[in-house]
Amino acid sequence: MKMYYEKDVDTGVLANKTIAVIGYGSQGEGQSRNMADSGLDIIVGLREGGASWQKAKDDGMNVKTIEEAAKAADVIHILLPDEIQEEVYRNSIAPYVESGNTISFSHGYNIIYGYIKPAKDVNITMIAPKGPGSMVRRTYLEGFGIPGLVAVEQDATGDALQIALAMGKGCGLSKAGILETSFKEETETDLFGEQAVLCGGVTELIKSGFNTLVEAGYQPEIAYFETCHELKLIVDLIYEKGFGGMWHDVSNTAEFGGLSRRERVINPQTKTEMKKILEEIQKGKFTKEWALENKANAPMLNRMRALEDEEQIEIVGSKLRKACGLEKDN
Numbered sequence: 001m002k003m004y005y006e007k008d009v010d011t012g013v014l015a016n017k018t019i020a021v022i023g024y025g026s027q028g029e030g031q032s033r034n035m036a037d038s039g040l041d042i043i044v045g046l047r048e049g050g051a052s053w054q055k056a057k058d059d060g061m062n063v064k065t066i067e068e069a070a071k072a073a074d075v076i077h078i079l080l081p082d083e084i085q086e087e088v089y090r091n092s093i094a095p096y097v098e099s100g101n102t103i104s105f106s107h108g109y110n111i112i113y114g115y116i117k118p119a120k121d122v123n124i125t126m127i128a129p130k131g132p133g134s135m136v137r138r139t140y141l142e143g144f145g146i147p148g149l150v151a152v153e154q155d156a157t158g159d160a161l162q163i164a165l166a167m168g169k170g171c172g173l174s175k176a177g178i179l180e181t182s183f184k185e186e187t188e189t190d191l192f193g194e195q196a197v198l199c200g201g202v203t204e205l206i207k208s209g210f211n212t213l214v215e216a217g218y219q220p221e222i223a224y225f226e227t228c229h230e231l232k233l234i235v236d237l238i239y240e241k242g243f244g245g246m247w248h249d250v251s252n253t254a255e256f257g258g259l260s261r262r263e264r265v266i267n268p269q270t271k272t273e274m275k276k277i278l279e280e281i282q283k284g285k286f287t288k289e290w291a292l293e294n295k296a297n298a299p300m301l302n303r304m305r306a307l308e309d310e311e312q313i314e315i316v317g318s319k320l321r322k323a324c325g326l327e328k329d330n
């Protein structure tokens with residue numbers, strides 16, 4: 001394991017270099033504002049008149065069209081949604097890329113699966129905060145940062161790693177530590193984590209627990225508190241103290257019940273399915289499925305979103321969050 005901290009990074013490698021951040025969503029906003037506040041020369045590249053155009057200007061950023069930003073930049077940091085990066089790169093970025101430029105990402109998806117194929121005479125790098133853009137910004141303003149990942153897929157200039165690390169330092173990541181990885185490792189583990197644990201696995205676990213209690217005749221509100229609301233408290237303990245610290249802080253009853261019964265829920269069959277999900281990612285089956293879904297204007301995704309909105313736990317949860325002051329009416 002190789003970690004880089006403040007003392008290991010020299011931002012001088014970015015002297016006289018212009019960085020174009022393409023996109024101003026959660027990560028685009030957080031990263032570009034941090035790097036600008038750190039003294040780096042930042043342009044935000046956006047679709048003129050788009051939803052983020054005025055917001056970026058109001059935030060004091062130097063805003064140009066994507067084409068103008070790409071033409072002016074030495075480093076092009078692409079922070080657009082995965083599914084639109086290929087088209088934007090092909091039409092609005094690639095024509096302006098020059099030899100010795102750096103093409104940078106915060107997720108390796110489009111490089112690993114071959115949707116974006118920069119020339120051999122440019123760097124391909126990654127600097128990836130391990131947290132949402134809002135946290136990237138908030139922790140920076142608090143004088144610290146969140147951990148991040150750094151990777152180099154192609155080093156054409158001999159200093160690609162130093163460029164990526166300097167960008168990470170500008171984002172505030174080197175205060176917490178930047179872990180070296182590869183595009184392949186970051187992409188495959190990130191997709192697996194999202195699908196099997198963080199987004200897919202945990203929501204299905206919560207929903208199954210909620211439905212089990214409701215079907216047994218318990219109040220939906222009580223079921224929501226027990227299977228969803230309190231999850232944040234447990235995750236916060238694990239985040240701060242690890243498994244051992246969490247077990248120490250919950251009751252002995254909770255510890256014994258959890259340790260003695262967890263493998264009846266997450267069992268060998270679950271792990272078998274996790275391995276299948278990982279294989280689908282490694283072999284490119286998932287990315288092909290996602291590409292076809294986008295070409296068809298996402299019919300399955302839209303249907304799944306609609307079904308999710310109809311789940312009882314979503315309806316009950318929204319009412320409770322509003323009652324507790326955690327959620328406001330739109």
